[in-house]
Amino acid sequence: MTLSSHVNFLRRSINFQLRNLWRIRQFIDQNTCHLAVLALISSRLDYCNGLFNSLFGKDLTRLQRLQNNAARLVFAVGRRTEASNLLETLHWLPVRQRVLFKILLYVYKSMQQLSPNYISDYFTVYVPPRTLRSSSDTNRLAIPRRSHRMTGENRFHIAAATAWNSLPVDIKSAATTSAFKSMLKTHLFS
Template sequence: MAAIRKIGQIRHFIDDETAAKLVHAFVTSRLDSCTALVYGLPDSFITKLQLIQNTAARLVARTPRSQHITPVLQSLHWLPIKKRAAYKILLMTYKALNQLAPQYISDIVTYYKPVRNLRSSNKLSLTVTSRPSTKFYGERAFVYAAPSLWNNLPLQVRSSITVSSFKSRLKTHLFNI
């Protein structure tokens, strides 16, 4: 990516904080622009995006290519691309459930309400629509992906009261898995 190359050319003139700001402005903003569309793509597509993120992380942290990237990403508090996509979908789901998202998204996700009293009644689970007709495209749709990802979260994360506590718990959970 040209932006990484340009930042790399001036890297020795700028401090770490400025480098991080430049990378966020020109690289991660582009990686995040369509992150929800990345969810469910085959690894061959995601690998290309992950390489861009890895290069940007190495540039910010001043680490050589021979060093493993996972500790670098963790020190920068950056989620890998796959987990980043799940994070964005789950954040939008949380906002939709708490009426902080547009109405058309809030209408898609609904809490699971069994007809009788079950142990699963208070788990804050979402209603999962029926299986999609196409595996590749259907499971990537928000209407299916959001409840699937949400129902796999621990109850502690799902029951967060504020958006900031949800973000913090979700990011911690995604780093741990």
């Protein structure tokens, strides 16, 4: 099962919105265009994007092109303008990092008991079988065993636990959700 048909539907829908916004771009200022793009395009890219963790390169590239075109629309520049600088100016994470951001936010909320039980039940804190001098990270998650190599790595709880364990300790031990979001976004930009 792939998400290619969903990505194709999303591409058609976002391209329709982009074309309509390009038609009126000359009549609106940059801030208004930015707000319109956030409401009409970024919201569609972010909706259920935790599922996009299992996307293959081609579909992910298609979604990234849509985000690049949206950034070009905000700045009213041509197709040949490098989009990575525009994304950085707008403080938009690329699509892959947006997916990772959303997944790690779910994990953080479940670790802080801020999420529903059906999400929290996926994660268990890793307890080493013996005490180690190097085990200063008490927020590590146990990574479940993989049943099938191809599908197992892309499962939500496996991908989330792996990504969570790769985060620095200071980000995982953030005191508030807003502090966690801020530190995580800075980490993903670097």
